[in-house]
Amino acid sequence: MSRYHVLLMPGEGIGTEIVAEGERVLRAIAERYKIDVDISQHLVGEEQFKQSGRYLSVETETLCDELKTNPNAGILFGAVADEPIGILRKHYDLFTNLRPIRTFSAAADVSPLCSVREREIDLYIVRELVSGIYYGQMRHGSDAAGRWAGQELYYHETEVRRIVQQALQVAQQRRKRLHFVHKGNVIKDVFQIWLDVLHAEARRFPQVECHDILVDNMAMQMVLKPQYFDVLLACNTFGDILSDLGAGIVGSIGLLPSASLNAHGFGLFESVGGTAPDIAGQQKANPISTILSVAMLCRHTFGHEMAAQAIENAVNIALSQCRTADLAAEGYETVSTAGMGDRVLSALH
Ligand SMILES: NC(=O)c1ccc[n+]([C@@H]2O[C@H](COP(=O)([O-])OP(=O)(O)OC[C@H]3O[C@@H](n4cnc5c(N)ncnc54)[C@H](O)[C@@H]3O)[C@@H](O)[C@H]2O)c1
Ligand SMILES: CC(C)[C@H](C(=O)O)[C@@H](O)C(=O)O
Numbered sequence: 001m002s003r004y005h006v007l008l009m010p011g012e013g014i015g016t017e018i019v020a021e022g023e024r025v026l027r028a029i030a031e032r033y034k035i036d037v038d039i040s041q042h043l044v045g046e047e048q049f050k051q052s053g054r055y056l057s058v059e060t061e062t063l064c065d066e067l068k069t070n071p072n073a074g075i076l077f078g079a080v081a082d083e084p085i086g087i088l089r090k091h092y093d094l095f096t097n098l099r100p101i102r103t104f105s106a107a108a109d110v111s112p113l114c115s116v117r118e119r120e121i122d123l124y125i126v127r128e129l130v131s132g133i134y135y136g137q138m139r140h141g142s143d144a145a146g147r148w149a150g151q152e153l154y155y156h157e158t159e160v161r162r163i164v165q166q167a168l169q170v171a172q173q174r175r176k177r178l179h180f181v182h183k184g185n186v187i188k189d190v191f192q193i194w195l196d197v198l199h200a201e202a203r204r205f206p207q208v209e210c211h212d213i214l215v216d217n218m219a220m221q222m223v224l225k226p227q228y229f230d231v232l233l234a235c236n237t238f239g240d241i242l243s244d245l246g247a248g249i250v251g252s253i254g255l256l257p258s259a260s261l262n263a264h265g266f267g268l269f270e271s272v273g274g275t276a277p278d279i280a281g282q283q284k285a286n287p288i289s290t291i292l293s294v295a296m297l298c299r300h301t302f303g304h305e306m307a308a309q310a311i312e313n314a315v316n317i318a319l320s321q322c323r324t325a326d327l328a329a330e331g332y333e334t335v336s337t338a339g340m341g342d343r344v345l346s347a348l349h
């Protein structure tokens with residue numbers, strides 16, 4: 001039997017609150033399905049930085065370095081301010097960022113879009129996560145008229161090919177409709193590489209219907225007819241922005257999980273949202289994004305589809321009974337972060 005490793009990195013802000021609920025679900029599911037998992041806690045972010053001048057301790061970094069080629073290992077992450085998460089993603093080359101965006105049958109009412117209440121949304125963003133503008137070369141200076149600054153958008157064909165292949169594989173396993181989101185009408189050279197690679201790679205996936213769409217139009221279409229879309233392939237920046245748009249159309253970023261994987265299958269699983277300073281420390285955060293990230297961890301790290309689905313079903317049951325503050329609605333009890341964790345756990349049993 002395989003031994004699995006999960007490193008808990010709650011971070012800061014609501015990270016600690018939502019990871020606490022994720023951990024409870026993780027332990028319960030491991031016990032129920034007899035999954036042999038070693039779970040360890042790690043400080044990351046400001047707190048760790050204050051203590052040691054580093055975002056990760058030497059011990060944590062050594063452990064991650066040992067596990068980074070191990071497909072049976074993963075990080076359950078909370079949230080931090082921008083700097084450390086970008087460093088972690090790059091350091092472990094977590095280039096594939098998977099972001100499912102879906103409504104739950106028991107909670108279709110939480111979407112602000114009326115049409116959604118009749119048919120569920122089931123979108124899947126495949127986002128390139130370790131290149132593009134966010135990692136582009138920075139320059140700045142000043143002249144007589146004022147300051148100037150620039151940050152480069154750069155993609156190498158090899159970086160494009162590996163994420164395109166991932167997206168085609170995801171589409172092949174889903175409803176076989178892929179939209180590549182770009183801005184090739186003005187950022188011509190960079191997106192021509194993406195388009196050329198996509199067309200070449202798509203030949204190996206004849207069942208996948210491939211389209212390309214400009215990002216500004218995509219933003220509008222996602223609101224007008226979200227149910228039409230299946231897999232969206234995007235560069236780092238567009239994937240980031242469309243994820244939050246997706247959160248808006250399904251009702252809350254507190255519902256969105258993610259998985260970021262490297263070529264070996266080592267992964268980091270986290271809520272799409274951040275530290276949420278406006279609600280941190282108040283037990284108001286929705287832990288479902290982290291609980292569903294645990295489901296993704298079960299699927300990708302444990303290879304245990306049944307465990308993943310058991311968590312997703314439990315979330316659906318919990319949402320039919322109660323809501324956290326972000327989704328508060330008449331007819332549903334409003335519960336705290338831990339209260340939602342309790343409901344998911346009791347639905348699991
Ligand atoms: N992966 C990460 O660690 C990550 C991701 C996104 C943002 N951030 C960082 O978080 C900080 C705050 O960023 P922001 O305010 O733009 O984005 P945010 O996602 O933290 O918050 C945006 C809004 O969504 C709400 N929200 C977020 N998660 C929620 C949850 N689980 N339940 C209920 N409501 C939730 C917040 O209350 C807020 O109103 C920044 O420093 C940013 O860089 C970190
Ligand atoms: C915190 C920030 C760097 C991060 C990103 O832009 O990738 C976040 O917004 C996300 O979506 O994971």
Ligand SMILES: [Mg+2]
Pocket residue numbers: 240241243244272
């Ligand atoms: Mg983001």
